[in-house]
Amino acid sequence: MEIEAHVVMGDAEAMKGTAKAIETNKATVKSMVVQSLASAEATLTGDEKEMGVVLVDMGGGTTDIAIYRQGQPWYSAVIPVGGMQMTRDLSVALKTPMHMAEEMKIKWGCVMPEMVAADDEVVIPSFQGQPQHSLSRRILSDPLNARMMEIIKLIVMKVTQSGLKSFPSGGIVLTGGGAEMTGLAELVQKTLGGQVRIGYPEEIAGLPDQLRKPAFSAAVGLLLWGIKHQGETRSSLNGDRSMSGLKSFRWGLGRRKVAAVR
Template structure:
């Protein structure tokens, strides 16, 4: 495929795959694709919280010192100041996501425009990425004649497609379980409080099955989808199926329960890593809505039961919001990021003139 853990591993293979996907998409939809919005993830992604402030020391109307109403350019200035962090020369800021503002002694303000004060402070979540990784992705897509409109950190796109407004307000963690990474975004108060990339995904389960049972990757993926349970105790020790081994020994049988033990071991590892990331956000007790699982890995049987047992919180499977005119097959968790990118593109066009759109504002438009 030419892509591994969110980064390009073989450029020519990736371009060939992109050309194939583009042809199939244009043929199926009977349209010419000219531009696209892309999701990004990978080990190169880094996220942090920061803050900045500006003095509102002059009245814009008469130039006199004192309190004045906050305008859009004040917010722009605070957000620009928040980006003034020390970054290595090979890294760029991908997203600047406002969390909340303070005006003098007033705190936890979502939108301070029109409020009067002397000092405006903003707290911001920054997502940074390796410049070369982003440039290489864009170059490959542009190589096949597609203009790239923008790049979106994968769990942010998935969140727009799957999360509910109340979840984002009252606290929830989104875990997008992809093939090679699990992407995390923790929300509270309508904003991203923490995000991260875990370099393990559902593809690791497939590899484990292939190695343990000495079968091909293709067969391992097939039986994972058909027979595996994320929680072995909910699988059947009596239900058996045949395997075609790779070592020339021919067919052998394995029970659904035995297969699921391999799967559960890896899923437990992934969930413990998710727990670690939630702990880093330091707001676990405020996550009223617990955990929402999306991505292809979220389609694994009984995954929400295992997650609930291990994490001690509410768990649900996140499916994309339905969009009229798009086939129902797109409502599966595996399509969360794709549907989120579509919504992101639509909403970004609505807010094209603004530089400080919060995630809360995005959700209010849905």
């Protein structure tokens, strides 16, 4: 008998810590799903998975990748660079505290300097005795563009490591909070070509508008995963032992439990 499986390994201590944090809040952990696969669940179409697609979930500290081929998850990887590094770069470039850099990134950030009009100016509020001053919006764009180009190179490296010779015909779907960055789809399209789109969480009827954002793809994907795998009783294993210190891990979150996690 032959079996093809997608095996995801995680740090046992981190997994235990995560489960413990959930369980101290009176919810039960039934199973764990790697972030990129959860996001894929909420964003990818069946056709994309069939044609082959690279899902990129850009979060705060990491960029998570999942590659689907012939309808199935085929490869996953985590790049330890995300939106937080972009904020840090901006904070260094503009000599502003992180929280201000974060605000400016979200309000005025753009990773395609050529999309920003040359005379577009933004106001940096006063802080620590420094007076309020204005700045060309393009100056904000340069460090964001540089860091995003680095992330794109790392994505290409992972896709190459996966064994693919080129990007699959389903293209690239970008999601996660970082995918809301202005100019991102345009930059990825210009750099890598092919189909590029931003992935929004779909498939849950009546999802409130505030949750219809790329930042919530993984969370919505977890709900979908739970609904899909309800009643299944596979256990996650840690090496040859069941996750020690935890009651059994099972697939399938009941609806009531999902509500409790929120």
